[in-house]
Amino acid sequence: MDHRIEEATSALLAGAVLHNHPPKVQARRVSVHYGGKQALFDVDLDVPQNSVMSLIGPSGCGKSTFLRCINRMNDVIPVAKVSGDIHVDGQNIYDTDLDVVELRARVGMVFQKPNPFPKSIYENVAYGPRIHGITSSKSELDGIVETSLQKAGLFGEVKDRLHDTGTGLSGGQQQRLCIARAIATRPDVILMDEPCSALDPIATARVEELIDELRENYTIMIVTHSMQQAARVSQRTAFFHLGYLVEEGETNKIFTNPTDQRTQDYITGRFG
């Protein structure tokens, strides 16, 4: 009980001081077309540094599309066309001379289904730092693997079998392995697309606890279909509907007294 009160208090305090944080991610008039169909309309959104922002809304509302704009994952969809500006740390990530590979190292991503490489646990985490040339020696790489696994709360469970295959872990462990893999490239921003939807409640709680810890060093954006999860993990929440950002604000406010009727209808289960 005490633990929960503490958590709630820290969330409240975090909500109160967020205004002092500079925006880590800044989106202006972001629209996305898939061929002839517009999926996202003129989205303006600021994500404060060292905070968790949840993106919620019914299926097809554009929240995942928006999330994928932040590390230019939409570039890999041939018919997708993104317009508007997105700045990460003040830098326009759609600049023509920007190195997309380097961007994706800074803006990591964790997906809905855990997708470890069919390699060893060690290799899964070491892969990113190696291709990005972050390390120069084996011992340094070992250090990064260990720290990343520790930060992802997985090291204790796998330290004796680092060279076993990653796909042999349980679902929850695989997801934390993917988080370790995302952390290993030393990102600033971590994007999570329904990271717990394939996990049981205990594994979900572990990931949520992890998100809370990661907030200290990273800025996190999470897409989730669970209102309760959004309410638990985030300081700010953005509600999307039919491709529009309807409302964005402090999580405390959104879930107790939202401004827009559509937000209220959605979070109380009246449509969607």
Added chain:
Amino acid sequence: MNDHTVRSYAEELAALDRKLAQMGGICEDLLAWSSDALERRDPALAGKVIDRDKAVDQLQNEIEEQAIQIIARRQPMANDLRQIMAVTRIASDLERIGDLAKNISKRVLAIAGETYPRPLISGLQRMVELALAQLKDVLDAYSERNAELALKVWHQDEQIDATYNSVFRELLTYMMEDPRNIGLCTHLLFGAKNLERIGDHATNIAETVHFVVCGETLTDDRPKSDTTSSMLLVQK
């Protein structure tokens, strides 16, 4: 407002409101009957009030139990969450109102053998009228989700307080006139205090209604005119 996709959830919330309305109706009866019992010196009616109050306690238990069930099973959000918080808060105010009305009836039984001049209870009757009107309005404000009406109730509590002040003075005077009045007047004084407390509970409910409708707590200081706590018996 749109309906819930899950109809049984909407039905559960509606059932909570119905139960609260039922509880409110009984409390109005208890208050009116207590007042009649006092005026007519009717121990049978007073006994009926004491008995009927059990239904109020029972309803409060049911409301609380159902509210907990809904929180556990539905994880309510936004206006639904506010409604559930409000229903439990209002139910506990109504339970207190029921107890206070019952206490007046108990005093009717205690003073049943005494003779008392009619003017002595006219101030109390006035307080009952005001309290009943406040209670009725605030219950309507809840069922209609009418923040304006709630605010009106909130401001009007001062009238009950003002009447209470004059009843307090009046009863002191009677006691000073003849010490044989002290027993009777003390019971009436407690009765008046109960009515003043009922007014305060109606004000609490008004604040809760405001919270349900607007999502914010009333932050202004409550209008207060009960000055009896600083009144002294001064010999003229």
